[in-house]
Amino acid sequence: MRVPHTPHTFPAFPIYSSAFVSDNQLVLGGGGGVSKSGIKNKLRLFTVKDDRSVELVDEYELAKGEDNPMSMAAHPDGKNLVCGVNSALESLQKGVNENCRSFSIENGKLSLTRTRGTISVSDDDDYQKVTVFSPDGTLVAVAGCNTLQVLSYPSLTPIASPVQTEKEIYDAAFSKSQLIIATTANLQVYNLPSAEKTKPSPTKGKKKGKQKSDSSSSVQLSLDRTIEVPESLGGSAGNTFRAVRFHPQDDGILYTALNTIPKRTRSKSTPKQAFVCKWNTESWTVAKTRKIGDRSLTCFTVSPDGKFLGYGSSDLSIGLLDAVTLNPAASILKAHEFSVTTIAFSPSSKLLVSGSADYSIRVASIPEVTGSNWGFMMFILFAILVLFIAFAAQKLLA
Template identity: 55%
Template sequence: MRAPHTPHALPAFPVYSSSFLSETKLVLGGGGGASRSGIKNKLRLYNVASDRSLQLLDEFELERGEDAPMSMAAHAETSTIICGVNSELEKLEKDQNENCRVFAVKDQKLGLLSTQGTLPPGDLDDYQLSLLSYPSLSPVAEPIHTEKEIYDASFSGTTLVVATTHNLLVYALPTPAAIPETPSPTKKGKGKARKAKSANASAASKLELLHTIDVLASAGGANGGTFRAAKYNPIDDGNFYTVVNTTPSRKPKAKATPRQAFVSKWNTKTWTVEKTRNFNDRGLTCFDISADGKFLGFGSSDLTIGLLDTNNLSPLVSILKAHDFPPTTIAFNTSSSLFVSGSPDNSVRVLGVPQSSGGGFSWAILLIIVALLVVLLAVLAQKYIATH
């Protein structure tokens, strides 16, 4: 299926994160990172027009020495963006990393609303995920520690799934009544908010671990694969999607095994794989699902971006060589009509999402064909009767 798409060059702005606040408002995060490259780390607010053109509305420059915004999520109802941004080296050395930040968009301007550190003092040998209440950013449970690297996390209404390289960890979320209320930080009440956060942190309990699903249970896991992404369907949390990237074989004298990526659809009632699609000779670098639950978007290490149908994982759109470097972020707008990819090559590409998924054979088309056949047979029968 063909889909209109438009590339946009963003000079001196490597893109690492993205999210839509509305149908037309897009926020991009990027920059040169913590290195002294001379490329500033920023958030940028754009308007995306119906013809897929971009208009820069505002930008927020981070402090010198801070990292680029490497992760991002939007809360459209409050026009806020939550970012993962590491503080400058001096603060890191003092265990003062304010790595979780909330930005508000008002009157088409970006502004810092609040910050929160989620990492404990000292060096840890494991990986950690913190669960915070929004908008207060107060911890609602003890941090989750894993032995393997964490690549993704996804929420349903009652569960949190953490995807490490080697397994899926399914946790029960606390009920709203069990979450202590904490005032969101303001300029006048930051001291009270910090004290409340500290009290909540000491009283936080562990999340209940419901399931641990090894990567070997998924397609591609037996081939030395690791989980790369995991997403609940936002419309039907009975469906869950994962990406597994395999690693080429490096055994001496053995025939090289090409790297592959597997996208799988899971039934969350049984936590079993229902369908799998294999992408040959490439690994996926980013992955997301549309707000209407109909499309899976992906970016690949072979520079391709594309869309899959969520029902049967059939490919709908593929844009070859969408970027010069592998894409690092993708995002759907709130109406699921636009799809954006970004790359460290200083570019984004805006793609118009097809109006229908097109995945599989349409029953409407089948009925039309049957009706035409009935009409044709009726005409032939009348001719036969007329000649005999």
């Protein structure tokens, strides 16, 4: 499948996170981080047009010394988003890190609405690397390297005590009743508490500014099961879950992206390999597996209509898989000069945007023809071929 695509470059703006808040509104997060590079850290709001051109609408410049937005997620209402930004060093030294930040988008303007500290200030290298909303938008999960909190939205109040993991957290995903945390070693499946248990108690406080990282809630997320890396992909200690996503319309289907290190042989060492797995969450078994390539996957997502899987690779390419068969649907080689840092579908699943620290994004149009349509077309062609062979055989026998 041919995918039309258009690159866009933004000088002095390395990109690390992205989210569509509506079909034609895209937010990008990026900057130079806490280094004294002179590159400012910002959120930028763009209009994305039908011809894949982009137009800057607004930008929100973060305070001096604060980090760049390393992860973000758009609320289903199309008017709000949450992102992760570490506070400046001066605040960290005072024991304050308002890393979780909620923004509203009204009349083409980005406005900060709330902040919450969820990451310990004792680790200078920790940051909010995961931000994901529940399907109904009432909860948001945010995670650093080894700590994840589930917050009520829009209050950003914790609904349960933080989850601590031994291995590093790479991703998380909500279904209607469960939360899955992808660590480097395994998937941890948690049952979400009932709505009654998660109702925040009335509190008096400011919408902005310092808030207690109150993990005093007595509610605990219940661990349902732990899923190890499939044995079919080898037992190497270097195998890691890179991403996890539920099918948007079917909680019985789960997708994972894995980076594996094959067992050593007497010959030259085998490079890392990337796989995408489709899981049945009723039996927690792998239904399908697809090898993507011999380089690690850096980002992964599912289209809102559930038809495609999008990925970015350390080989600088981006690609699409059919969500049913996991067959390759399209790929763009050398989409960026550096590794792909973020990838996002528009709400209508008509656009795919990838971003990189090379100061660029690439906007791709997704044709209406889906992988399942291709399968149907192949069936028709096969049927025609069979009829043609049968007709030719009858002619020979006559």
